[in-house]
Amino acid sequence: MKLTKMSNDILLTECSNFDPFISCECGQCFRFEQINENKYILYACGRALTICKDKSGWLFCDITEEEFTTLFVPYFDLERDYSQIICSFSNDESISRAAVAGGGIRIFRQDPWETLISFIISANNNIPRIKKIIDSLCRLLGEERNGFYSFPTPESIKSAGIEGLAPIKAGFRAKYIYDAACKIANGEISLEYIQNCGYAQALDELKKIKGVGDKVANCVLLFGFGYYEAFPIDVWVKRVIAKYYGDGFDPTALGKYAGIAQQYLFYYERSILSKEAEE
DNA sequence: GCCCAGGGAATCG
DNA sequence: CGATTCCATGGG
Numbered sequence: 001m002k003l004t005k006m007s008n009d010i011l012l013t014e015c016s017n018f019d020p021f022i023s024c025e026c027g028q029c030f031r032f033e034q035i036n037e038n039k040y041i042l043y044a045c046g047r048a049l050t051i052c053k054d055k056s057g058w059l060f061c062d063i064t065e066e067e068f069t070t071l072f073v074p075y076f077d078l079e080r081d082y083s084q085i086i087c088s089f090s091n092d093e094s095i096s097r098a099a100v101a102g103g104g105i106r107i108f109r110q111d112p113w114e115t116l117i118s119f120i121i122s123a124n125n126n127i128p129r130i131k132k133i134i135d136s137l138c139r140l141l142g143e144e145r146n147g148f149y150s151f152p153t154p155e156s157i158k159s160a161g162i163e164g165l166a167p168i169k170a171g172f173r174a175k176y177i178y179d180a181a182c183k184i185a186n187g188e189i190s191l192e193y194i195q196n197c198g199y200a201q202a203l204d205e206l207k208k209i210k211g212v213g214d215k216v217a218n219c220v221l222l223f224g225f226g227y228y229e230a231f232p233i234d235v236w237v238k239r240v241i242a243k244y245y246g247d248g249f250d251p252t253a254l255g256k257y258a259g260i261a262q263q264y265l266f267y268y269e270r271s272i273l274s275k276e277a278e279e
Numbered sequence: 280g281c282c283c284a285g286g287g288a289a290t291c292g
Numbered sequence: 293c294g295a296t297t298c299c300a301t302g303g304g
Contacts, residue, residue, distance in 0.1 A: 027285060119285080126284035129302060171300025176287085213287045234285035266285075 001078055003065055010068045013057035017082035019104025020051050020058060026105050026267040028223045030118055030131045031138075044110065045071040048148045077106045085257045092254070094244040095261045098268035105263055108223060112191045113184065114151040115224030116206070119216045120176045136168040137177075157181035176211025183209055199227045222259040231258045240265045 002014040012018075021040055024032045031043035038053040049072065050061035060068055073079065086103065089095040117137070122130050141152035141160055157165070158181040165174040183189040189209060194202040199221065206217040218232035231251035233241070241249045251258045 122284090123286040124284060124299080125286085125301085126303080129284080132302095169301065172287095172298090173300080211287065215286060219285070232285070235283090236285065270285095 003068065005065055006059070008062050010060045010063055010065055011054065011057050012060065015057075015078060017086070017103055018058075018076065018078065018106055020076065020106075021053065022102065022104040022267070023076070023106050023108060026102065026263060027127060027270070028219075028263065029108050029110060030127070030134050031114075043148065044108070045075055046148075046150065075109050077109055080106075082106065082260070085260055088255060088257065089261055092261070094240070095254075095264060098264040099261075101271055102264040102267040105260075105267060107226075107228065107260060107263065109226055110224050111151065112195065112220070112224040113154065116180055116184075116191075116209075116212075116220050117151075117157075117177055119219040119223075120180060120209075120211045121170060121173055122219070123173060123176075123211060123216060125173075133168050133170050137165075137170075140165075140167055154181040154184040158185045173211060176209070179210040180212070194221075195225055199229055202227065203230075218259075222262075228257045228259045229255075231262045233262075234266070236266050236269050237262060240269050 001012070004011040004013065020042070021034075023029075024040060024042060029042075029044070033041050035041060040051045042049045042051060049063065052059040052061065060072070063072075082103075086096070086099045089099060118130070118134055121133050121137075125133075138149035138151055141156045142149035152160075157177060162174050162178045165177060168174075170177060180189075184191065189205060194205050197205065202221055202225065203214075203217050206212050206220055207214070212220070215232050215234055218230040221227035222230040222232060229252070231254070233251075251262070254261050
């Protein structure tokens with residue numbers, strides 16, 4: 001990994017297994033927009049970050065090297081050796097095949113609270129609409145700072161109430177968002193405890209929140225807390241398992257980075273389906 | 280009108 | 293336990 005200062009921008013080169021565009025599109029995060037083929041804006045770490053695909057590498061606009069290093073190197077998980085992780089799946093044919101297509105995916109280390117609400121919203125929903133609801137939520141209750149809306153705090157959602165959430169049109173999920181906000185705001189659930197108590201305990205803790213079951217909890221643990229052994233099973237991954245593994249599939253057999261394998265499978269299964277739709 | 284979407288709660292037996 | 297049903301909303 002090499003960072004080069006280019007006036008107000010940072011150029012990233014010599015960084016294998018990293019494609020920020022694919023990493024955005026692979027379903028782990030929802031606050032980003034594609035401007036064109038070579039340009040995305042990502043809303044993370046409390047700011048908007050413009051990312052351009054350059055001939056020589058990835059260009060991150062209007063950011064200092066210090067800010068990129070302290071905020072976005074951890075966020076993009078750039079210090080981890082993903083090629084070694086992919087190697088650890090080499091005895092699994094379908095994961096290895098999926099990792100060819102999704103080799104640029106990094107698991108983003110997202111804000112736990114934002115990830116919790118985002119995946120509560122994801123229940124029985126599709127990605128474009130999840131993005132729209134989250135964006136509405138930030139515009140409704142977040143704080144604006146030169147065009148960027150922060151993610152609303154638990155307290156602000158709590159004081160808005162279920163009726164106050166009506167404009168974002170989250171449907172039946174509004175009461176779950178509210179329940180999560182209350183339990184975090186009043187300390188009934190501690191995100192810090194979930195961060196430190198280990199995977200199994202953290203899973204139980206998250207599931208105390210209404211609207212959080214096995215799938216949502218595992219997404220939050222994987223994308224918001226860095227529990228890489230979390231293996232969320234949604235409708236797509238269910239299809240993959242039925243197709244390639246059948247009964248008796250055990251994600252723990254994939255080791256401590258099972259969640260990364262899951263993300264390759266999810267991305268691959270969806271991308272081959274959209275490719276088939278084009279034909 | 281139908282079905283589906285990164286599911287989960289409530290309610291059965 | 294497992295199997296159904298319902299939940300709001302929008303796009304295809």
